[in-house]
Amino acid sequence: MSRDIHHKSHLDTSPPQYNGPLYPLDKDAFRKSIPILAVRVPASQTATVLNSDLTRRYLVGIPKVRPVVRNPSDPDGDRLVLLNITSQAEIPPEPLEFLKSKTNGFTDYVLNLDYDYWTASEILQVILPEDLREGAPVGFATTGHVAHMNLNDEYLPYKKTIGQVFLDKNKLIKTIVNKLDNIDTQFRVFDMEVLAGEPNFVVEHHESDCRFTFDFSKVYWNSRLHTEHDRIVSLLKPGEVLADVFAGVGPFAIPAAKNKTCAVLANDLNPESAKYLSKNVQDNDVSDLVRVSCQDGRAFIRDAFQQIYDMPFPPYTGPKISKTLARKLQKQAKKASESVPVASNSDSPPSRRTIDHFVMNLPDTAILFLDAFKDVITSQEVKDAYEGKMPLVHCHCFTRELEQISAEVDIKKRVEEKLGHTPEEYSIVHVRSVAPNKEMYCVSFRLLPEILFA
Ligand SMILES: C[S@@+](CC[C@H](N)C(=O)[O-])C[C@H]1O[C@@H](n2cnc3c(N)ncnc32)[C@H](O)[C@@H]1O
Incomplete structure (x- = not known):
């Protein structure tokens, strides 16, 4: 006997035809x-x-x-x-x-x-004109409570409706924005318009066990760079010193301090970035490890060597511990010091007065800032401090070369033109494809005394 194993349900659960207004939607019509x-x-x-x-x-x-x-x-x-x-x-x-x-x-x-039953895509399939149904938007990227869409021109007449449907269907999202094409060229901030929800762009976003608060409409943030942030932080050894020239709101600086106990000079020219960077430093409890500045990247590089030499970070004494544990250890140490003679601190680790890494994530122009390293160290004591420990630079850039080999040739040429030298320990990593004919790379290299020392 042949059995009807997959009984085909004849129930039609698709949403009903919709002839109501497009905005606001008549949700009752979906019963x-x-x-x-x-x-x-x-x-x-x-x-x-x-x-x-x-x-x-x-x-x-x-x-x-x-x-x-x-x-x-x-x-x-x-x-x-x-x-x-x-x-x-x-x-x-x-x-x-x-x-x-x-x-x-x-x-x-x-x-x-009813309306609540169907997904956003199912609803859009009955409200959009037939010729727009096939390529209709299906999702969005999120940063905190904000969902950002990138609507193609043909969907713009329906943008408010599309925004409302996605807002209705995603309970954690409070604001839906459409990214407009123009990007503020200096601070890399997208123009955006609210499609639905509250016009509140101050988001709380979590990445690499760190909490970031920032105004999404006033500072640069790209969740797609998460892997790159992690990759750079993974190159840092615990306790090393990082100088972040274009720090944004801290996606390299804060995890470096929090997860690697690195000391960080974090800089960004956008006052809004610097403001939220400072807040994030506090919120993540790394105020003792991160110093924030709001300077042009070139001036920051020129100042950084002398500044950290004159005002070193305290020595690295091991992984960062919680405040409670720190208090407990302090109490124990106090008790012990009352009964035991104080040990000589001649073996204690040195203060951190040299920079081990620079990160420069402003891919459009970062390479142009590299000449700031030329002859930057003038005093003999600072030169001595860097003897045998030249900093590594991790500089992000774009290239139009699609093949890795030709991309490397192009990037090295531009780097060497700016430095006036061929640095050591080159490594060039592909970060992501940004657009057709636009690839993002990170070039890492070690600076040389010939470059840094006047
Ligand atoms: C591509 S974003 C990178 C931000 C962050 N490092 C990240 O990975 O998300 C570049 C940052 O450089 C800042 N910036 C632009 N021009 C600058 C300059 N001349 N000096 C310092 N910072 C600058 C922008 O405000 C922006 O925050």
Whole structure:
């Protein structure tokens, strides 16, 4: 006997045709009632029907619809097991017999679906004009509570409706924006317009176990750089010193301090970035490890060597510990020092007065800032401090070269033109494809005394 293993449900659960206004949407117009058949089953027996191979294929099986419900006209009585058919005639004799013997009979039931039932994409499929349905937007990127979309021109007449539908369907999202094409060229901030929700752009975003607060409309942030942020931080040894020339709101600086106990000079010319960077330093409890400045990158590089030499960070004494543990250890140390003579600190680690790494993530122009390293160290004591420990530079850049080999040739040429030398320990890593013909790379190299020392 051949069995109908996959009973095809004839239930049409697609959203109804929509002829109402596009904005605001008439959500009531999305109500849909689907008559189906159900069986009455004592609560203790529902598993028998749900788990039987004979009847499983007739269960309602619709996403987000529970197959067992209370009977609206007899809430304390038999449960209703919902089926995906409308009449008993659709069930072959064997399962029909089974259902008759194991249940208290069939009953009609009405499945009520409404606007909340369908996904954003399903709703858009009935409200957008037919020629726009196929390529309709299906999602967005999020930063904190803000969802950002990048609508193509043909969807702009429907932007408010599209925004509202995505807002309705994503409870964690409070604001939907559309990124406009123009980007502020100096601070890399996108222009955006609110499509739906509250016009609040101050987001709280989490990355690499750190909390970042920032105004998404006033500073640069790109969640797609998460892997690159992690990669650079993974290159740092615990306790090393990092100078972040274009720090933004801190996605390199804060994890470096928090997760690697690195000391960080973090700089950004955008006062809004510097403001939120300072807040993030505090919120992540790394005020002792990160110094924030708001300078032009070139001036920052020129000042950094002497500044950290004159005002070194305290020595690295091991991984950062929680405040509670620190207090406990302090108490223990105090007790111990009362009974034990104070040890000489001649072996204690040195203060941190040299920079181990520079990171320069301003891919459009960072290479142009490299000449700031030329002859930057003038005093003999600072030169001595860098003897045998030249800093590494991690400089982000764009290239139009699509092949890695030609990209490397192009990047090295530009770097060497600016430095006036061929640095050591080159490594060039592809970060991401930004656009057709635009690849982002990170070039790392070690500076040389010939470059730094006047
Ligand atoms: C591409 S963003 C990178 C931010 C951050 N490092 C990140 O990975 O998200 C570049 C940053 O450089 C800052 N900036 C632009 N021009 C600058 C300059 N001349 N000096 C210092 N910072 C600058 C911008 O405000 C922006 O925050």
